[in-house]
Amino acid sequence: MTEHHSLKAMVLAMVLATTAGMALTDSPMALAAQPLTASASTADSAAPAAAxxxxxxxxxxxxxxxxxxxxxxxxxEQLYQRAQALLKAQPKSAELHTWAGIIRGSQAGAEGGLSALSQVKEARAEFEQALSIDPTTLSGSAYTSLGTLYHQVPGWPISFGDDDKARQLLQKGLSLNPDGIDSNYFWADFLHDQGDDAQARQAIEKAMAAAPRPGRETADAGRRQDIQALLKEI
Incomplete structure (x- = not known):
């Protein structure tokens, strides 16, 4: 793997998948998105998960x-423990599992070293759990985040990195969110690393054109910085 693909670089990767999906107000967990026929108990259980x-x-x-x-x-690490506490109360929340994976992957990128190898496996398990609950959660962000993991981590025998699997997962995430800033950014990053800069430019242009996400201004601003950095490479 190149330096760009080191575990240390996973902060960039998971940053990014980490602007995961939609704004909170667009999330299926948001109360506004609950069906009008939802019971009071359903709304009551959704509120803590949304918060x-x-x-x-x-x-x-x-x-x-x-x-x-x-x-x-x-x-x-502290935030991951908080995510686990939230999941203890809401174990069937695909959104919380997705974000637990994002946080653990971000920690692996920040920490590096051998401990990061176990952390990325834990992140993978969180994404897989999210997908088993709701494959469409957060507009495909679990697919995009999991695909990013397979793209960024070392392959066998060090870890589970696999570009073929990464391609499949990233494409699945893109199919669920074809105009998203994250889904297109990570797809562009993957294509660039595969040497397909022509297709990468098309994807990065879609990422740049993505609509702002209400409530995610900091994440969007950071992602656009990453887009500009990638543009300089392709």
Whole structure:
């Protein structure tokens, strides 16, 4: 793997998948998205998960963009433990499992070293659990995030990296969110690393044209910086 694909670089990767999916107000977990026929008990159970999702998103952005690099790994560990506490109360929340995976993957990128290898496996397990609950969660963000993992981590015998599987997963995420900033950015990054810069440029142009996500301004701004950095390489 190149330096770009090192575990240390996974902060960039998971950043990114990490702007995962939709804004909270667009999420299936949001109360506004509940069917009009939903029972009061359904709404009551959704409210804590929606609030928890918003908390994880906000704290993740703060760590990624406003916390000194030397303190990020510990901060991500604390946030991952918070995600696990939320999941204990809402174990069937695909959205919370997706974000637990994003946080664990971000921690692996911030920390590096041998411990990162176990952390990316834990992140993979979270994404797989999310997909087993709801394959369409967060507009395909679990697929995109899992595909990013397979793309970024080393392959056998060190870890589970697999570009063929990454391609399949990233394409699945793109099919669920064809105009998304994250789905197109990660697809462009993958294509560039595969030497297909012509297709990568098309994807990156779609990422640049993606509509802003309400409530995700910090994440969108960071992603657009990553888009500009990728553009300089292709």
């Amino acid at each position: 928890g999702l918003h908390e994880l998103q906000s704290r993740w952005a703060n760590i990624r963009y406003q916390t000194p690099e030397a303190r990020r790994a510990d901060a991500f």
